[in-house]
Amino acid sequence: MSELSSLSIAEARDALRRGDVTAVELTEACLREIEAADALNAFVHKTPEIAMERARAADAMLKEKGDEAPGMCGIPVGIKDLFCTEHVPSQAASRILENFRPEYESTVTAQLKAAGAVMLGKLNMDEFAMGSSNEHSVYGPAVNPWRVDERLLTPGGSSGGSAAAVAARLCLGATGTDTGGSIRQPAAFTGIVGLKPTYGRCSRWGIVAFASSLDQAGPMTRTVRDAAIMLQAMAGHDPKDSTSADLPLPDFEAAITGDIRGKRIGIPREYRMEGMPAEIEALWKQGAEMLRDAGAEIVDISLPHTKYALPCYYVIAPAEASSNLARYDGVRYGYRAKLAKGEGIVEMYEKTRAEGFGPEVQRRVMIGTYVLSAGFYDAYYNRARKVRSLIKRDFETVFADGIDAILTPATPSAAFGLGEMSEADPVQMYLNDVFTVTVNLAGLPGIAVPAGLDSQGLPLGLQLIGRPWEEGELLNLAETLERAAGFVSKPEKWW
Incomplete structure (x- = not known):
């Protein structure tokens, strides 16, 4: 694994600004890793020429602006195949969009480009973002870089290629989209951080639509601080998207202070599901203790319509x-x-x-x-629309009672083997979203943070759900949890 491609976004940003490394060197290191990782099937449309052109442009921007350059300047990233990218195949992993090369750029990828980020290529996913295992893809399944036996494991879905690429150190960050957990579930399965912002924080323009009232783009990174840096470039008002919020953009990284004293964290009793693995239950309890030790107050709450x-x-x-x-x-x-x-x-x-x-x-x-x-x-x-209103009201009630964030498991299990969830029973696959869909129905921000390993040695994540538009506070809580959990494991290279 290349030393350069293993850098966090924050480390790479600082090294680029100091002149210790160039964007071209960083990009070349990632391109070498991508070429050696075809077994993971994460990158499905490689764009090395575009990457090198943007890396050279980033080096010029860094030379001109120095420390004033945007945080993502020179950072190599992967783009989920759901984002339209000018003159580059954008298929949403579907045969029906075969040979589609848009004449335009999605708002999110255009903003990343303007910030100097380097696009390495397009990433695998479930077709039209419908799935929890990345097995529903015209390109074939993406593969989790984590491995504990002979089985090939799912990286989760629908942003499975993004999760696999970030976890395997093929890129420093990746874009994902989340309609019912498609950023947070794969992040938990691969031991990385996945942030789903408040609905309307990132523009949906130029992202192939699945469910328009639920879809939201977000960053997938190796650390919480990296998620803050990447979100800064992705977020913001877009007049081309009528659901994009016209709100001032806070400094997300500056919100990470490490001080969570006095914060009230809710533990919803309805998330204690029947048949939940003991390891998930124990990790959830540990997470609550970690936040309590950092000065937060842990409060039992009820979300009755869960x-x-x-x-x-x-x-x-x-x-x-x-x-x-x-x-x-x-x-x-x-x-x-x-x-x-x-x-x-x-x-x-x-x-x-x-x-x-x-x-x-x-x-x-x-x-x-x-x-x-x-x-x-x-x-x-x-009737479903009425129930959605009740679910949203549950969250509004607990936040009105002074709860600052809610802690839950991210997934009901660790990553499972490709092909293990029977196609004959899609409901079993749908149950993977049990902890995540409420966040989309209510339009709230949620983040998955790697917090431990199961008995096999596979990553498990915890989820924090925040108040609307308070991603900064959510990131601060998540960084505290990340620091306390001390998760430093990474997959051993087998591909």
Whole structure:
């Protein structure tokens, strides 16, 4: 593993500003690691020419601005395949977007580019961000760099390629998106930090849509401080996105003071799930103790509508997906099925969608179409929207009672083997999101922090949920937890 590619974003930023290393050297080190890591299937579209061009531009910016250069200047990052990147394949890991090369750049990647960040390439993911294991991808599954036996493990999903790349030291950070836990769950499975900001903190413009009222972009990094630095470049108001919040952007890194005395941390009793592994329960308890030792007050709280979160999410998300994915029809761009003589436009739509979408996307589109249909709209979709309001109100109530953040497990287990979750029972896979979906339904910020290893030696994470728009305070609490947990393990190179 290259010494340079193992640097944190904060360490690399400081080394670049001191002149100890150049952006070109840093980028070359990462490109070498990427070339040697095809077994992980994390990078699916490599862009070495773009990377070197941007690295040279970053070195020029650093020379000109010195310490005034943006924090991400010269930092090599990977971009999830859901973000549109100008003239670079942006497929959302789907056959239906085969050969799609946008003529424009998503707002988030444009901001990273303007800050001097170096794009190394596009990262693997579940098709249209639908999945918890990165097995639903036209590129094949991404592989977790952590390994404890002969099995290949999932890096989680949908941002599995991002998690694998950051954990394997192929890049210093990566973009992810989170609709029901797709940043936080893979971060926990790979021993890295994953931050889902408040809904509206980062622009969704130019990100291929899954469920528009739930999707949110965020950083995936190796440390909490790195997440703060990367979020600074990604966040901000965008007039092109009507859901983007027009709020001043605080200095997220400056908010990390290490002082959490007097903060009140809620422990929700409803998250004590039946059948939760003892290791997860014990880690959760340890996390609470670590925060208490740092001066926080630990408070038992109730979020009574938590039990309805998963069914509510799996009505709303597929409903929005079926609407968003209706635009992929083989007419304007992407994949088009071959037609037999005499077949017309209806057959073209049907064949293109049947051949272009994978099984999981088809399943969710069908569920979504069903719950939005005339006979079931009130019974399912409208009822789910009402339940969503109740879940949001649960959080508003505890925050109004003076709770500063909520501590929960990030996942119900450590990473499992690829292929182990039976395709015959997708509900088992959906249960992976049990601790994370409430955050998306309520539009809150949440962060997964690596906090320990299970008995096999695989990483386990804890989740902190913050008040809306208070990512700075959430990052401060997360950094305290990170420091107390002292998680320094990393995967041994086998690929």
